[in-house]
Amino acid sequence: MTKKPLILVTNDDGVTAPGIKALIAAMKPLGEVVVVAPDSPQSGMGHAITVNSTLYVEKLDNEQNIYTCSGTPADCVKIAINEILKRKPDLCVSGINHGSNSSINVIYSGTMSAAIEAGIEGIPAIGFSLLDYSWNANFEAAAIYARKIASTVIENKLPEGVILNVNIPNLQEKDIKGIKISRQAKANWVEEFDKRVNPMGREYYWLTGKFVDLDKGEDTDEWALKNNHVSVVPVQYDLTAHHYIQTLNSWDFNG
Numbered sequence: 001m002t003k004k005p006l007i008l009v010t011n012d013d014g015v016t017a018p019g020i021k022a023l024i025a026a027m028k029p030l031g032e033v034v035v036v037a038p039d040s041p042q043s044g045m046g047h048a049i050t051v052n053s054t055l056y057v058e059k060l061d062n063e064q065n066i067y068t069c070s071g072t073p074a075d076c077v078k079i080a081i082n083e084i085l086k087r088k089p090d091l092c093v094s095g096i097n098h099g100s101n102s103s104i105n106v107i108y109s110g111t112m113s114a115a116i117e118a119g120i121e122g123i124p125a126i127g128f129s130l131l132d133y134s135w136n137a138n139f140e141a142a143a144i145y146a147r148k149i150a151s152t153v154i155e156n157k158l159p160e161g162v163i164l165n166v167n168i169p170n171l172q173e174k175d176i177k178g179i180k181i182s183r184q185a186k187a188n189w190v191e192e193f194d195k196r197v198n199p200m201g202r203e204y205y206w207l208t209g210k211f212v213d214l215d216k217g218e219d220t221d222e223w224a225l226k227n228n229h230v231s232v233v234p235v236q237y238d239l240t241a242h243h244y245i246q247t248l249n250s251w252d253f254n255g
Contacts, residue, residue, distance in 0.1 A: 012110030
């Protein structure tokens with residue numbers, strides 16, 4: 001008999017976040033679900049891993065196979081693969097994140113870093129994000145699209161080294177125009193630091209800023225989201241600028 005697909009679920013908002021609960025429910029009809037997620041919020045951690053302190057894992061729910069880990073999202077995937085799971089997952093899904101991970105946000109995202117870590121291990125992986133930062137966000141439409149996309153990936157597979165970054169507009173299902181395969185928009189944060197003084201007289205800073213979309217293309221994730229589409233961007237962890245290798249070879253570094 002064919003085994004049911006083994007699906008690893010993780011996130012960066014923590015194991016108690018409503019987004020991961022919606023994702024768990026969306027994945028259950030597709031296979032055997034095991035959850036390994038941070039024990040506290042880890043947003044913005046990027047691909048950080050724990051190397052200078054200990055990691056702790058606790059099983060929260062025997063029936064649902066839910067574990068918490070004291071580390072980062074990337075730690076959760078590493079420890080799931082190496083210590084918790086008895087076989088390699090057929091799919092890793094991360095999210096559903098509370099807030100966007102489109103465009104440059106993919107670099108900072110703990111949600112996407114967990115998916116990318118799975119991709120590094122040769123596991124098909126998807127990161128899901130909803131464009132609503134509220135803890136009480138409505139994940140109904142996002143969960144429907146997460147199941148559709150995950151099911152399609154299980155059926156068709158993904159090539160080695162490719163991970164999907166999926167962002168979902170904050171709309172009801174009837175108002176979403178469908179899925180648009182996109183590229184990462186050229187955009188960035190114009191950052192500022194709000195400087196303050198605490199009651200003890202010590203200066204401190206709050207990071208603030210404004211997201212600026214510099215891309216006018218109609219094939220980007222930002223365009224898709226602004227026009228009520230779910231954006232799906234294939235990303236990779238190979239950061240080599242392959243197009244520039246030939247130019248660098250023409251330089252005389254030994255002169």
